[in-house]
Amino acid sequence: MGKRNTIQRQLVIAAVRTLENHPTAEEVYNCIVTEYPDISKGTVYRNLNSLVETGLLNKVAVPNGADRFDHILARHYHIECTNCGAFSDVDTEYLEDIDLKIANSTKYKMDNHDIVFRGVCPKCQEILKQQGH
Amino acid sequence: MGKRNTIQRQLVIAAVRTLENHPTAEEVYNCIVTEYPDISKGTVYRNLNSLVETGLLNKVAVPNGADRFDHILARHYHIECTNCGAFSDVDTEYLEDIDLKIANSTKYKMDNHDIVFRGVCPKCQEILKQQGH
DNA sequence: TTCTAATTAAGAATGATTATCCGAAAGAGG
DNA sequence: CCTCTTTCGGATAATCATTCTTAATTAGAA
Ligand SMILES: [Mn+2]
Ligand SMILES: [Mn+2]
Ligand SMILES: [Zn+2]
Ligand SMILES: [Zn+2]
Numbered sequence: 001m002g003k004r005n006t007i008q009r010q011l012v013i014a015a016v017r018t019l020e021n022h023p024t025a026e027e028v029y030n031c032i033v034t035e036y037p038d039i040s041k042g043t044v045y046r047n048l049n050s051l052v053e054t055g056l057l058n059k060v061a062v063p064n065g066a067d068r069f070d071h072i073l074a075r076h077y078h079i080e081c082t083n084c085g086a087f088s089d090v091d092t093e094y095l096e097d098i099d100l101k102i103a104n105s106t107k108y109k110m111d112n113h114d115i116v117f118r119g120v121c122p123k124c125q126e127i128l129k130q131q132g133h
Numbered sequence: 134m135g136k137r138n139t140i141q142r143q144l145v146i147a148a149v150r151t152l153e154n155h156p157t158a159e160e161v162y163n164c165i166v167t168e169y170p171d172i173s174k175g176t177v178y179r180n181l182n183s184l185v186e187t188g189l190l191n192k193v194a195v196p197n198g199a200d201r202f203d204h205i206l207a208r209h210y211h212i213e214c215t216n217c218g219a220f221s222d223v224d225t226e227y228l229e230d231i232d233l234k235i236a237n238s239t240k241y242k243m244d245n246h247d248i249v250f251r252g253v254c255p256k257c258q259e260i261l262k263q264q265g266h
Numbered sequence: 267t268t269c270t271a272a273t274t275a276a277g278a279a280t281g282a283t284t285a286t287c288c289g290a291a292a293g294a295g296g
Numbered sequence: 297c298c299t300c301t302t303t304c305g306g307a308t309a310a311t312c313a314t315t316c317t318t319a320a321t322t323a324g325a326a
Pocket of ligand 1: 088
């Protein structure tokens, strides 16, 4: 009656963990297919979503791009480079207090919040500098 | 040599302004097509993106749904109801200081940040209560 | 008014994701 | 083990959001 722990399911979560930096479904598929050529893209999507439902992965929506999957379960924020699209974790504490504040002002039963920072990553700053900003 | 101020462009920005609550391209199209049946969906998409480039609109990406368009240009935050999907503005000041803080720790040249809160709206709280939470 | 680059409508194409189908495999129970 | 029930996988069609292509039209400069 529960979820079956199939080899495909194991491969999917392992791929998200080894790829580390918020891979897309496509990237997860490409990672798995070299070792296990029979897997189908539909299975990757199905398992990714199932793992998100089960709470073993998080899904992160990114503007102008495919959804990304995150194996880090602790609440944390992200930063996106506006130049190269790199999507990375931000190492800072979760702002509990603003959830309370916004719950009060909006009367919502607050769940959580996401923050996405946007800017130019150090690598791109270098490159842009050399091209005469 | 610049952007031409076509009737379609005017209709698109007017629609985003009258629809108020972060309409999708589809909703903008549906709004316009009743008055101006000849407009095509491609034109709506093209003008929406062009208006975003020009800085007259903002685009907001939402998980599991089409992009939304915002005619409010001041930086502000959003809250999404996890039950009904309502997507609304949050009335609080922009947190300038965390941009500085994260710029320091990440060495990014910081641009801005978005916050999306998630919770259950007052209306849905009522409904869920009546169904015996 | 004339000229031309920008824009349009229509629909094809694309990219991401989900749904459908049907056979295979797993688990429960005897 | 054998059987029944259910979940799952692979293939592929379908859907959804968005962009691209093309030939015709038009806004706005000269
Ligand atoms: Mn992360
Ligand atoms: Mn808004
Ligand atoms: Zn970068
Ligand atoms: Zn709601």
